Amino acid sequence: MKYLHLSNFNISKVLIFIAFCLFNIFGSQSMEPIVAQDSKEYYKEAETAFESGNYDNSIIYANKAKNLLGRTNPKIESLLMQAYYKNGDIVKAKIAYETFLKVTPPQKQSSELFESYKKTGALIDSAFNELERKYQQQKIDKQKEVENVAIGNEKKQRQKDNDKQEDLKTKKENLERRLFLKAKKSIDPVVLKAYKENFPNSYFSEKTQDLIDILDVKDDLPLAENREASFRGGSANFYKWLSHYIIYPLKARQMGVEGTVHVSFTVLKDGNISAIEISEGASYFKEEVIRVMNMSPKWIPAKKNDEFVEERKTIAIDFKFG
Known part of the structure; x- marks a missing residue:
């Protein structure tokens, strides 16, 4: 009985070990096909969506297939580049095309299928270049707009400064005019001289000097x-004075x-x-x-x-x- 008990115990251990080995062998093999099967199904869904014109879903399923695999391949990238291109997302189409070129083995790059994808890639390159050209043009236009705004602001400021200067000039001229008329009305050479000293560059400087010359005449008649x-x-000086007033x-x-x-x-x-x-x-x-x-x-x-x-x-x- 003791022998049989030990035998049963050993048999149980052997059975457990065999089961563990079988699980490792067949279980691990069965998991990999499931993942591969799921990624293939996603890829097929992506192809079906692309063929029906549903490019959004095609992109979603293709990316799911790529994520599930944990890597990419030429089939996925070629589908993505076409779907992105059809969907108008040129930047992502360009990225997918560049990735497609990198992951395609050299020995397959001479195939007709590869050449057909390159034709699509050429369209993507052309669209991307046009997009880049427009982007650069937008940058140039934006820069010009900024420069024009700056120039406009500078002109406005310059005009504002000029207006301010003109305003100050006008105020100065008006002040000079008022004081000149006041000095002129005084008919006093002393007042006129004071005006000329204070405003030597006045517009009225010459007229002021004429009045001084007329009024500041000494009585040199014989006693x-x-x-x-x-x-x-004399009378000539009187008429000269008269012409000013x-x-x-x-x-x-x-x-x-x-x-x-x-x-x-x-x-x-x-x-x-x-x-x-x-x-x-x-x-x-x-x-x-x-x-x-x-x-x-x-x-x-x-x-x-x-x-x-x-x-x-x-x-x-x-x-x-x-």
């Missing part, structure tokens, strides 16, 4: 006991009216003038003559028996075009 009243610098009346200019006005006034003992009257001349000019004569600087008063006296004067003022 006679008797003399007539006169404008400093008198304005041709707009209505007379519009109607083309010319004429001569005779104005009478009294030169007082202190050189001021008063009692301005228009003795003769067109009515268009009367108001302007009176306005300007009221602005006249002091005259050199008349003398009689070595004493200053009042004197009545009459002068003619011409209004002519040109």
Whole structure:
């Protein structure tokens, strides 16, 4: 009994060992065909989908076959490159085509099938090159757009700066004009000199100097006991002064009216003038003559028996075009 018990125990161990060996032999062999069978089925599904025009599913099943195998092969890559190309995904088609060329053994690269795939590959290359050309053109266009925006912004800034400078220039000119008119209205050579010193490059600088020359004339008449009243610098200087202040009346200019006005006034003992009257001349000019004569600087008063006296004067003022 003891012998039989030991024999049964040994037989059990032997049977277990045999079963383990059989499992390793036949079991491991049976697993590999299952994987291969699944990848083949996925590939067939991919082919069927491609033939029916369902390129999305063809790509999905082809990639499943590749993933299940853990590697790729020329059949899978050739199918992928065609499906991607048909689907319009040129970049992935290009990758699949390049992979196809790498994994195809040299001895099979002379086959008609390989040559037919190369024709498709040529179409892929052409489409990829066109895509690359468009991409590069887009980059160039984008760069140009950026440059144009930068140029546009620069122009706007430059225009803004120019406008600012023009605005400052206009403001400066307006200030110079206001101060010039104020200095001119003063009929004072001291004020005019001050203006010229402060604005030596002013547009009105030349006119200012003319007025200074007219007004800043010394009384160099002989110290006679008797003399007539006169404008400093003589009658020519008076008419020069008058030309800076008198304005041709707009209505007379519009109607083309010319004429001569005779104005009478009294030169007082202190050189001021008063009692301005228009003795003769067109009515268009009367108001302007009176306005300007009221602005006249002091005259050199008349003398009689070595004493200053009042004197009545009459002068003619011409209004002519040109």
